[in-house]
Amino acid sequence: MPLDTAPSDIADYFSRVRAHSEALCEPLEVEDYGLQSMPDTSPAKWHLAHTTWFYEQLVLWPFAKGYKVYHPEFAAIFNSYYESLGTLFTRAERGVLSRPTVAEVYNYRAYVDGAMAALLADAMHPDRAEIISRTILGLNHEQQHQELLLTDIKHAFYKNPLKPAYKVAEPAAPTGTPGKEGWLAFTAGVQQIGFEGPGFAYDNETPRHKVYMDAYALADRLVTNGEYLEFIEAGGYRDPDLWLSDAWALLGQEGWHAPLYWQKTEDGWTAMTLCGMQPLDTAAPVCHVSFYEAAAYARWRGRRLPTEAEWEHAVATELGRGNLYSPDSLAPQPAAGGSRQFFGDVWEWTASPYTEYPGYHRQSGPFGEYNGKFMSSQMVLRGGSCLTPADHIRPTYRNFFYPHIRWQYSGIRLAEDRK
Amino acid sequence: MPLDTAPSDIADYFSRVRAHSEALCEPLEVEDYGLQSMPDTSPAKWHLAHTTWFYEQLVLWPFAKGYKVYHPEFAAIFNSYYESLGTLFTRAERGVLSRPTVAEVYNYRAYVDGAMAALLADAMHPDRAEIISRTILGLNHEQQHQELLLTDIKHAFYKNPLKPAYKVAEPAAPTGTPGKEGWLAFTAGVQQIGFEGPGFAYDNETPRHKVYMDAYALADRLVTNGEYLEFIEAGGYRDPDLWLSDAWALLGQEGWHAPLYWQKTEDGWTAMTLCGMQPLDTAAPVCHVSFYEAAAYARWRGRRLPTEAEWEHAVATELGRGNLYSPDSLAPQPAAGGSRQFFGDVWEWTASPYTEYPGYHRQSGPFGEYNGKFMSSQMVLRGGSCLTPADHIRPTYRNFFYPHIRWQYSGIRLAEDRK
C-alpha cells in the first residue's frame, strides 16, 4: 500500500486489520487469552494489547494533540523489546498478567481505535505523511502478531493433556499423494534482489542490490510429511553425519526424533493441529521442523537448502498466491493443480543467515530496533505460511528465527547446484 | 471432629468446607483463576479441582457404587503428588491449563458434591467408617489448599506491575506499638508431645511420645516489622556471621535484602498485601521471612528459635484462638489485649527439621504420601496464620516448608535457654 494512500483507504485498511485480530480470537475462551506456554510465545491477550500499544506509543502520543494514554502502566507491560522506549516486563512472565482482563484489553483497543480513526481522518494534519507511514508499519506489525497469536495458541493447547481444538475439524477431502518433485532451473549471473517501491516493505528488505548466483535449481514443491517420514524411518535422527554440530548436541539434549507436535500412536502417526490431534496427512508439506532438521533432511537427500537470493530470484515471476491465511484452511495443504507452493503453506527455511543487505543502515531508536538488532545467529525463512494474512507477504519478505525454532509453520524446499 | 460424627454433621461439615473454597474465589476475575507465578504455587482453578479430585479418587471411586468419573483425563491433570495414583502433569506448568475452564471446574465440583452428598447420606454403607475417615482427611486437605489459594494469588498479583488487590482495603484503625517482649519460662523435664485423640489429626502428629527438654523461655509475642527493620538497618543482611552457610550463598544469588514483598519507596517501606501495596505496619508481626532470615534475626538478637517440642509444650494450656482466617482481616495484626499470638497471624518457624516422630510408621500408598515422604530438608512451622481456617489448627499441628521459602505467611518467635 503506497504512502500516498487517500484518507478513506488508510482508515479502511486500519479497520480491516484491527478487526481481523479480534476475529481470530473468537474461538477463544476467556481463560485461553492468558496462556504463555514457553518464553518464545505470548498470550493472545498480550498480542492484542501490544499491537495496540504500538499505535499509542508511536502514532498517537507524538501526533494526536491532547491524547491521553489509556493507562500509564500499560507501556511497561505491553512494550515487547524496544529498549529505547523504557523498561521491559520480563518476557517469560507474560502469562502471569491476569490484569488487565480480557474485557479491559478490548476496551483499550476500542479507545485507541477511536483516537486513531480521528487522527487518520484529519487530512490536513501537518505530519500526515509520517502518521500514515507509521500506521502502515503498525498494521504490518499487527499482521505479524496475528500469525504468532495462532502459533502460540497451538503450542499452549498442545501442552494441555486435553489437547483442545481452536476450531472444530471438518471432514477432510481425500488428498492424492504428490509424485516425485520436479526441478526449476536457473542460469548463473548477476541478479538483483531486495525491495524497491512502490508500496510498503520492512527496512530489512532494502536496498535492492546486485548478487552473483551460480546456476541452480529449486524443487517445484515442498517436501511432504510422507517424504520426511522416510527420513525418520531410515534413522535420520540417529546419524551424526547428517547433522550440524550444534544440531547434534541439541538432539542429545532434547531427544528430538520427529517434528514438533508429532506423536506415534497405535494407529500410526498423528500431529497436533489447530483442530486438535489429527492423523498425519502424508501428502501435505512437512511442518514444524527446525532449520537443523531441514538441513539434515536436505543432506540426506543429497541436496541442500536454497539461499534467500536463489529463492527470491526464482519467485520473481511467480503469479499464484498460494495457501495463505483463510478461516477455512488452517493447515498446510498438499501441492495440487500445478501449485509450486512458494507462497503460503509453510515458511521455507533458507541456507542464509539473517544479515544486513549491502548498503543497509540500521536506524537509531525504535524503528531501528524493529529488524536490524536481530541480525545475528538467526536464519532467513521465505514465503509465508497458511497462517500469514494474504496481503502481508511479498517476494522480498524476510522472516527470521533461530535455527532450533520449531513452533512456527516452517518447512523445507530442496535446492541443488547446476552447471 | 471425631470419627463417630453423626450423618448430618459430616454432611454439614462437608458443605461448609466446600462452600468456603468457593467463597474465597468470589473476588477473582475469570483470568485470575489460571495464574501460576512460580513452580511452588498453583492456579486457583487447580486448587478448586485438585481438592475435588481427592474425593473422587479416594472416596467416590472406591466406595460409591456405579460412580462414573467426571472426566477420564482429570486425574492426570489434578493429581498433585501421588506417585502411587498415576502419572503427574508437570507441576510447574499448571498455568498452561486454560481448559477445563473455570465454569467447567465449578461443574466438576457440583458433580462431585452431589455424589458425595448421596454417599454421606447412606448411613448403612458397609464402609461408612472408612468413608467418613477419608472424607475428613479430604476436608482437612481442602482447608490446607484454601490457605495456599490465597498465598498463591498474592504472589501472582505481586508479579503484576499493576499490583491488583484481592480485596479493597478498609481504612485501618491506628495501632499502637507493642512494648518490649516478655518471656514465658518453662522448667526442664520429660514432657509429652504429639497428638492423641479424640478427633482428627494428620499422621505426622502421632504418636504422642516423651521428650526431654531443658529449661527454656519463649517470647510472649511475635517479632514485629519494626523490630525486623532494625535488623535490616543494622546491616543484618550483609553480615555473614549471622547466617547459615546455605543462607549466605542464597543471599548472594537472590540479592535478598528484606522480607518478600517489601519495597522501599520515597515515602518509606511498603509491602504487598491482599489489599495491594500498603504502607508497612511496624507494629504488626514480621511476615514472609524464610527460616534462614528467622534464624539470622534470632542470632542477631542473641536468641534462638524454639524447637517444635518447646513450642507445643508452651501452648498446651493456651486458651485464646488468635487471629485466624476471617474475611475482615487478611493480615497479621499487632499483639493486643494480652494475646500471645501463638495461633494465627503467622506460621512460626521452629528450629526443628521435619522428621518422623519416634514410633511413626509411614503407610504405603496414597495416605503414606500425604506427609511422610516430605520428611527431608524441610523445617517445621507451628500455629497457623491469619489465612488458616479457624477449625483447622491444633497445638500439635506440624506444617513444613523448605528453609528458603517466603511466600507463606511465616514469621518469628524468639526463644532462649534457661538454667
Place this chain on the structure above:
Amino acid sequence: MPLDTAPSDIADYFSRVRAHSEALCEPLEVEDYGLQSMPDTSPAKWHLAHTTWFYEQLVLWPFAKGYKVYHPEFAAIFNSYYESLGTLFTRAERGVLSRPTVAEVYNYRAYVDGAMAALLADAMHPDRAEIISRTILGLNHEQQHQELLLTDIKHAFYKNPLKPAYKVAEPAAPTGTPGKEGWLAFTAGVQQIGFEGPGFAYDNETPRHKVYMDAYALADRLVTNGEYLEFIEAGGYRDPDLWLSDAWALLGQEGWHAPLYWQKTEDGWTAMTLCGMQPLDTAAPVCHVSFYEAAAYARWRGRRLPTEAEWEHAVATELGRGNLYSPDSLAPQPAAGGSRQFFGDVWEWTASPYTEYPGYHRQSGPFGEYNGKFMSSQMVLRGGSCLTPADHIRPTYRNFFYPHIRWQYSGIRLAEDRK
C-alpha cells in the same frame, strides 16, 4: 588429647599428623595433585595447602612474633569457607590453580612447619594454652582433610576412562558371607549424649545433654553389598513408595540405579576402589550410598535408620576400634570375629538432621564457622570409615553431609522400634 599436653607431646602430635598428610600423597603423580572432579571435591594440593594455611592464619599470624606469611596471595586461594577471613576463591575452580606448584606447596608446608615447631617449643609463651588449643583444632581439621583427600582422588580417578589405581591391589583373602544380622536391644529412658572432656572434641558435640529415648534395637553389623544388591534386583530404585519425595525427584534427574561407582559388566558387578575397578565383594558393607538410598533400603526392609542419639548410646560401651585407616586396608571389610562395625568401615547415615544440641551456642568469627553454620539441610553420620585416622574418631563425633551425597564412604545400619 587434653589441653594440658606437655610441650614435647604437642610437637610430636603435630609432626605425626603433618607427616601423615604427606605420606598419603606418596602414590600420586604431580599431575594428580591438581584434580578437581566436581565442586564438592578439592585437589590434593589444595588439601595440603589449605590445612597449612589454617595454622598460618589462626596460630602463627596472631601468636608468632614477627611471623611473615609465606605468600600474601595464599590466603585468597587456600581459605575454604571462612567468610570472616576475607574473600574466597571460587570453590568450583580450585582445579585451575596450577600455581603454586606441588613443589612450592611442599615448601609452604615446610616453612609453616618450621615456624610451628618454634612456636610450640616456646613453653613460656603467654598464650600457650590458646596456641595449643588452636593447634589441636588445626590437627583435627587436617585429619578431616586427610580423609577427603582420598575420597576426592578416588572420585577424580573414577572420571578418567583409564581408571587409575591409587594403590596396587593385593590378592584379597577370600571372605565368607556374614549371616543374618542380629539385634542389640536397648530400653527406654532418659540418657545422656554429647561430649564432656577431658580431651578434644568439636564444639558441635557439646554440650552433653539429656535425651529421652524409646526402646529400640540396632543391627549388630552393617548392611552388606550382597543385601543391597537384593534391593536393586527387587526393583527398589523403581518403586516410588520407598523413597522420600526429594529423593524420587533426584532419581529421575540423575538416573541412579545403584550406589556410586558400581558398574555392571558382562562378568557381574564391579566397583571403583582405591585399587581401581574391582569385582564387588558381596560380603563387605555397602558403601557410597546417599542418605536417600539408605532410607529407602531401610524402608524396604521394614526397618528404619538409627537416630544419632540411639547410635551414640549404643556405642557408649563399645570397645573395639574397628577398621579405621590403615595403609594396608583402604576398603570396608566384611564383619568378622564379632565386630559390630560401629567404628570404621563406613560412616553410618543416621535419621537425624544436623542441628544444634540444646545449649549449644555458635561462636562468632572463624571458630563459629567451623561447624555451626552448616546446621541446615544436612544429615548426621556416625562412626568413621576405613579412611578415617584411628585417633580421629569418638563415640560423640558428628559428621554431616547433604542427603544426596555419595562420594564419601557412607553406608547403612538398620534400627527398629522395640516395646
Place this chain on the structure above:
Amino acid sequence: MPLDTAPSDIADYFSRVRAHSEALCEPLEVEDYGLQSMPDTSPAKWHLAHTTWFYEQLVLWPFAKGYKVYHPEFAAIFNSYYESLGTLFTRAERGVLSRPTVAEVYNYRAYVDGAMAALLADAMHPDRAEIISRTILGLNHEQQHQELLLTDIKHAFYKNPLKPAYKVAEPAAPTGTPGKEGWLAFTAGVQQIGFEGPGFAYDNETPRHKVYMDAYALADRLVTNGEYLEFIEAGGYRDPDLWLSDAWALLGQEGWHAPLYWQKTEDGWTAMTLCGMQPLDTAAPVCHVSFYEAAAYARWRGRRLPTEAEWEHAVATELGRGNLYSPDSLAPQPAAGGSRQFFGDVWEWTASPYTEYPGYHRQSGPFGEYNGKFMSSQMVLRGGSCLTPADHIRPTYRNFFYPHIRWQYSGIRLAEDRK
C-alpha cells in the same frame, strides 16, 4: 605446501611442526599441562596428545602395515569431535585427566613420530599420495592447536589470582600512537574469492567462486586499544542502541564492560598477557573482543565490519606477512612502518556468518567433520594473529567462532560503503 612434495620435504615439514608444539610447552610446569579453565578450552597436554592421535587414527592405523596403537583407550580420551570415530570423552571434563601423565604423553608423541617417520620415508607406498595429503592436513590441524594451546594457557593463568606469566616480559620499546586511520577503497563489480591451488587449503575455503561486491573501503589499520577505550568511556557498553539484541541480553547476564582480560586499577587500565598483567598499550590493536563488541564499536563509529569477501578481495595483492607467531613477540603490536596489519596481530571479525561457499559439498566421515559441520551460528574471522604460525595463514583462510567468544586474539577493522 603442494601435494607433490618430495619425501624429504614432507618429513622435514612433519618434524618442524611437531617440534614447534613441544617448544611452545617449554615454559610450562608439569602442573600447567592439565589445566582446563572453561569448556571451550583444553589442557596443553590434551592438545599435545590429540594432535598426535590424529596421525595415529587417520594415517598410521589405515596405512602403516602392522601398526599397533600406543594405548587402546587413548582414542576415547583424545578424540575431540569426530562422532564418526567413536564415543567422545566429555569435552568440559578434560581437566580431570591426570593420566596419562605429561611424560607418557611425550612418550606417545615419540612413538607416533617414529612410526610416522618410517611411513613418510617409504617412497614406494601404494597410498603415498593419500598419506601425504592426510599428513599435511594433520600438520595444519596441529598448527591450529598450537595457537589454541597458547590462548588456553592464557585463559587458565588469568583465572589464577597469582596471574602467572607464560614468559617473562622484556622491557618494551616505547611505541608512538598511530594517527587516524586511512581508507583503502575498492570499486564495485564481480570478483572471485576462495582457494584454488596449488598448495594446501581447508575444504571450507573452496571452491573459488564469483561474488558481486558494491564499492567499499577498508580502514588501513586495526582499531587500537586507545580508540576502544574512548568507546568505553563514552558509555558504549550502556547504550542499547549500539548492540545486537543477543548481545544486549548477554551484556546484562555477564556484566561485560570492557574486553576480556582488562582490569582497571588505581594506576590505570591493565590487561592480562602471556607475560602476566601489563599496563594497557593504547597504541596496540584492541584484542579479546567478541563479534558483538566489534559490531557495537563499528556502529558507534558510524561504520561497519567488512564482509569476508571484501576482506579477501582487499588482501589479494597484500605483500607483507605481518606480526605472526614469533617467540619474541607474543602480543599484537602497534601499526608501524606502513603495515596494514591484515595478517597477524589479531584475527579480524567479519560481518559474515560462517556458511558454505557456493558449490561446496561437505564430505561424509571424519574429513567432513573437520569444518563443514560447524557452519551454523558462527562468524568468520580473517588474517591470523600474533600466535598463528607464519606458514599457516593464507588470504583465503577462514577461521570461525561464535559471536560471544573472547578468549581468542580477536580484534576489529572498520569498513564503509562507497558510491
